[in-house]
Amino acid sequence: MKSAKIAALVSLALAGIAASSSSFADTLVKVDGSSTVYPITEAVAEEFQKAKKNAIKVTVGISGTGGGFKKFCRGETDISNASRPILKKEIDDCKAAGIEYLELPVAYDALTVVINPKNDWIKALTVAELKAMWEPGAQGKVTSWKQVNAAWPDRPLKLFGPGADSGTFDYFTEAVNGKSKSSRGDFTASEDDNVLVQGVARDVGGLGFFGFAYYEENRDKLKSVPIIAAEGKPAVSPSIKTVIDGTYQPLARPIFIYVNAKSADKPEVKEFVEFYMKNAEALTKEVKYVPLPSKAYTYNVDHFNKRLKGTKFGGENKVGTTIEELMKLEAK
Template identity: 75%
Template structure:
């Protein structure tokens, strides 16, 4: 018996035993989007796959909120992670492709401004100083720390921030510069927050921003900067408490998953989303985000059951939404 015949015989025996069809039937749930939401979704996906003993495969990508919505609105993914609400153009793209969706808030994030631990002069930073540093007009002009605040040294500023496809980029620029996507372009940008962590950790003159989970994982390498919302107010550090009490502004924000309504008709997607609402709060806390109150996850499940599709944000990435305000809006 030659080699090919042997292989064919083995394949026939395996098929007869029912092994290959079992492997082939592993159902796949496709998720992409925000790197900020990724730690929660990845944690939920790992636990869910273990529970299902490999019968369902969950893939989780990190092409950024904007990149994720591009795929989602082309009907290429089942679920999209988002660190800001869906925007007007994305709503139109989804509508054009016949993609209906459920908007499910899953946690709150404290978008964190970080510096190198060897930086000894930056004790806090105002929103106005961040704007001076990050606004489009700063490009090629505001290059040293003393240009932002004369009390700071004449040393080069090395900036690290989210890439243009990131919801974190949209939110930060809206909150700090007053307009989403309005930013200087001469900084190190990445959708992968670990690249930004490494950049700030390796440069004493660096400043960067990203989701709180990536700071919490790297407190030995990074220092969080207290944010002063308005001159005269004290600086506030990001934490669970300052997010809950609403004092960490304007960089506290809700984060979401969006579920394709057509995908939700598949039993495996429905089961995964329901599992996410139950396991998500615990995993969100584990990865250092702020879980929503229990009622919020019940409301999400009620919206799924009642078929309440669409967004409550009207296509705008709002700044300064508190947990309380979000709950009131979702409950309507």
């Protein structure tokens, strides 16, 4: 799947339009969850269905990481896309419903802060400046760029971000504000990243954040902002290179699929997961995410075949986990 297809595919998923054809068998793999992970899983699903000559149908929906886990913990889906690890409440909800799961990291993402191309006063942003914009106490009070930094113009600050069911929202608020879901509420929110793209693209005073693939898809309409993680640190732009070398912090993060343990015993789900891990490295690159090392996907297949259940993240985001640290975690 080419990157240019992402926007159209996401719009179809959000509209709840699932491709149907008499050539599809009744065999079905149901996936839902993160809009960030969607491009990878949808690319895998397309290639898998071609390889199976449509004998197995894979539906991939978008209800956000949190919304996806709600469905997953009710036993409504086989696989949940997640742009953060499963959280404590979701672990408890799944346990209460008797849902066990396998956690498989599939790629890394550079959560990207974007501004309008006509914005000529921002060269980089510190985490402290992002916090001044997004923290709960800023609601109704911090409404212009000048209020964040006196050197910036007195122009309205218009913020765009994912909704509360988004794992991207959870990760960003924890990385920037110090607590997941802790945020001002007076911003334009949408689970559709393309709505956020259009919002920032139309407003010179706009600022938003979402996954790197959506920035890459729309870099002719937006500018990405280099991030200064802490005082004395250099400004680092989001890129595949800076995610791999661990310098893009604190907004680089692993992304996952979670597989229902009972579903893992279904032949169609087993085939899909094994196909996913075999092809994830190439397809992740194709849709502009950062693949894990090859050994990670081999480990995932072994992890899946041994039915190693649960999470290695303890119900927390673990902000700032690098690829190297993730691999050490997975090797335990």
